[in-house]
Amino acid sequence: MLAKEMSARDEVSETGGEGTARPSPPRPKVRLRMINAKVSRGSALFFGGLPFLFVAIAYLAASAQRLAVNPSDKLLPSPVQMWSAFLDLATVPDKRSGDLILWVDTYASLIRLFAGVGVATFAALSLGIAIGFIPRVRAFLLPFVTVVCVIPPLALLPILFIALGLGETAKITLIAVGVAPVMVRDIANRVRELPPELVAKAQTLGGNSWTMVLRLVLPQVMPRLITCVRLALGPAWLFLIAAEAIASTEGLGYRIFLVRRYLSMDVILPYVAWITLLAVITDWLLVRLSRAVSPWAHPVEAR
Amino acid sequence: MSRIVVHGLEKSYGDARVLERVNVTAEAGEFLSLVGASGCGKSTFLRILLGQEQQSSGVVIVGDGPIVPEPTPQRGIVFQRYSVFPHLTAIQNLLLVEDFRSGGPFGRVFGARRRNARQEAEAMLARVGLAHARDLYPASLSGGMLQRLAIAQTLLGRPQILLLDEPFGALDPGIRVEMHDLLTELWTEHGMTVVMVTHDIGEAFKLGTRVLVFDKVRHDPQFPSAYGATITYDLKLDRKTRASSHHLAKVAAMVGTTRPETAMATTAS
Ligand SMILES: Nc1ncnc2c1ncn2[C@@H]1O[C@H](COP(=O)(O)OP(=O)(O)O)[C@@H](O)[C@H]1O
Ligand SMILES: [Mg+2]
Numbered sequence: 001m002l003a004k005e006m007s008a009r010d011e012v013s014e015t016g017g018e019g020t021a022r023p024s025p026p027r028p029k030v031r032l033r034m035i036n037a038k039v040s041r042g043s044a045l046f047f048g049g050l051p052f053l054f055v056a057i058a059y060l061a062a063s064a065q066r067l068a069v070n071p072s073d074k075l076l077p078s079p080v081q082m083w084s085a086f087l088d089l090a091t092v093p094d095k096r097s098g099d100l101i102l103w104v105d106t107y108a109s110l111i112r113l114f115a116g117v118g119v120a121t122f123a124a125l126s127l128g129i130a131i132g133f134i135p136r137v138r139a140f141l142l143p144f145v146t147v148v149c150v151i152p153p154l155a156l157l158p159i160l161f162i163a164l165g166l167g168e169t170a171k172i173t174l175i176a177v178g179v180a181p182v183m184v185r186d187i188a189n190r191v192r193e194l195p196p197e198l199v200a201k202a203q204t205l206g207g208n209s210w211t212m213v214l215r216l217v218l219p220q221v222m223p224r225l226i227t228c229v230r231l232a233l234g235p236a237w238l239f240l241i242a243a244e245a246i247a248s249t250e251g252l253g254y255r256i257f258l259v260r261r262y263l264s265m266d267v268i269l270p271y272v273a274w275i276t277l278l279a280v281i282t283d284w285l286l287v288r289l290s291r292a293v294s295p296w297a298h299p300v301e302a303r
Numbered sequence: 304m305s306r307i308v309v310h311g312l313e314k315s316y317g318d319a320r321v322l323e324r325v326n327v328t329a330e331a332g333e334f335l336s337l338v339g340a341s342g343c344g345k346s347t348f349l350r351i352l353l354g355q356e357q358q359s360s361g362v363v364i365v366g367d368g369p370i371v372p373e374p375t376p377q378r379g380i381v382f383q384r385y386s387v388f389p390h391l392t393a394i395q396n397l398l399l400v401e402d403f404r405s406g407g408p409f410g411r412v413f414g415a416r417r418r419n420a421r422q423e424a425e426a427m428l429a430r431v432g433l434a435h436a437r438d439l440y441p442a443s444l445s446g447g448m449l450q451r452l453a454i455a456q457t458l459l460g461r462p463q464i465l466l467l468d469e470p471f472g473a474l475d476p477g478i479r480v481e482m483h484d485l486l487t488e489l490w491t492e493h494g495m496t497v498v499m500v501t502h503d504i505g506e507a508f509k510l511g512t513r514v515l516v517f518d519k520v521r522h523d524p525q526f527p528s529a530y531g532a533t534i535t536y537d538l539k540l541d542r543k544t545r546a547s548s549h550h551l552a553k554v555a556a557m558v559g560t561t562r563p564e565t566a567m568a569t570t571a572s
Binding site for chain 1: 355375400408462
């Protein structure tokens with residue numbers, strides 16, 4: 001007994017080094033399976049940053065190499081060149097129109113994006129819940145929505161431009177038509193997956209179809225709806241840039257395709273980074289929104 | 304508060320017959336315990352009484368007339384799982400009852416009616432011992448607390464008939480005894496008719512005024528699902544039969560799961 005304790009203490013003093021007042025509790029050294037090995041916050045940050053660092057270094061090296069050979073090379077501009085081009089667009093008024101081009105582009109694109117996604121979200125909520133919750137509406141609309149889902153939206157773009165003109169309506173419609181069907185189907189499925197027990201219970205408490213939509217279905221699908229919007233924003237950006245590239249006079253996608261003619265990589269790359277930043281911020285805001293609206297769906301994780 | 308009459312009830316899913324020739328009459332205020340082997344159709348029977356499903360043939364009368372083929376406030380239900388609304392806190396779950404009852408365009412009551420509902424909800428919450436969990440979401444309640452909340456919510460709906468599908472099946476034995484006491488008290492206070500499915504024969508004997516055993520009497524070895532289960536044993540419980548180990552052993556043998564000794568201990572608890 002005593003010998004055991006002694007040897008245990010010996011081990012501790014060996015591993016803990018001399019003079020340490022409180023040895024850390026002995027932790028069995030076992031090789032865990034890959035799927036069970038935890039990642040600490042610090043190393044998560046480090047490893048998460050590595051790919052970014054890798055791409056940045058690769059770019060800087062390639063850019064420096066090309067510029068060393070030919071200082072007027074346009075293909076891989078240096079960060080300084082990109083920053084000054086970006087700053088020009090953001091702060092120096094355009095000679096012809098007097099606009100600050102970056103902000104005009106950003107404003108125009110975001111309005112189109114949010115209008116399109118907003119319409120799609122509203123459709124997803126109203127149609128999705130109706131299709132998922134009410135058998136008659138499901139019989140009426142589900143086959144149609146299912147077929148619409150498989151139409152490639154970009155194939156509709158010429159039709160929209162012909163039918164609705166080259167203005168904002170066609171672009172917003174493209175975005176809405178492009179993302180809505182999938183969202184409608186997803187919400188309808190989510191509503192159908194509601195535990196039948198909950199729907200039965202709501203009825204035993206006197207809920208009618210409308211009050212159950214308000215008090216049971218809507219709050220239950222809210223987290224899923226926000227996830228849907230987050231997923232839809234990817235395709236929405238795609239449709240936005242496609243529409244702007246074809247017919248527009250301002251917008252982030254328009255600008256990128258405009259300056260492509262002059263091989264202005266010093267504008268294109270910062271614009272792509274700017275679009276990425278906008279997309280990341282939107283996504284982050286939606287996550288926050290979900291936490292605020294549906295706290296029950298985001299239980300506090302045990303630390 | 305309402306009687307239930309079931310006559311010649313049969314239920315099939317496609318070719319598979321689950322229930323057949325089920326006849327039973329429950330007087331108002333009775334407490335029926337339903338036992339039987341797993342998968343023999345007890346939950347199906349309960350879902351038919353609830354109105355969530357319809358019988359293939361036969362008559363079901365609840366209260367004054369034939370059963371309405373959808374769930375209504377006449378019949379309350381507590382399931383083993385999914386019994387409360389996960390997006391509402393404990394108190395909100397109880398307040399929801401009055402909101403649903405009002406049926407207004409906003410799905411919500413306001414003003415004096417809301418204040419009354421709140422008082423009633425708070426009182427009910429305290430009655431089932433959940434005052435301290437008032438503002439917690441179901442995800443952070445224990446199994447026992449969840450079922451307390453579910454029973455409280457169902458009772459606020461003032462059902463004439465209370466249906467329970469293995470309500471305590473997922474609880475620890477100690478908690479289960481507490482829940483038995485609570486349920487017995489509430490049943491005495493409110494006097495509704497209760498139909499409870501349980502796999503615990505001791506529980507069936509302890510709580511019920513009557514024990515019904517569901518089992519198959521006919522078998523077709525070629526096609527096992529050709530025949531359904533029916534009520535094979537119907538025992539009225541009084542103080543003598545309740546304490547009798549003979550009846551308990553008999554039912555246990557029919558159901559073929561619980562050991563009579565453990566069941567006896569539960570009944571005594
Ligand atoms: N919706 C359904 N469709 C087909 N078969 C079902 C359905 N619901 C239940 N069953 C079948 O009915 C039988 C009885 O089920 P259930 O009533 O849940 O049994 P118990 O509650 O007694 O364990 C089971 O064999 C089950 O497979
Ligand atoms: Mg069952």
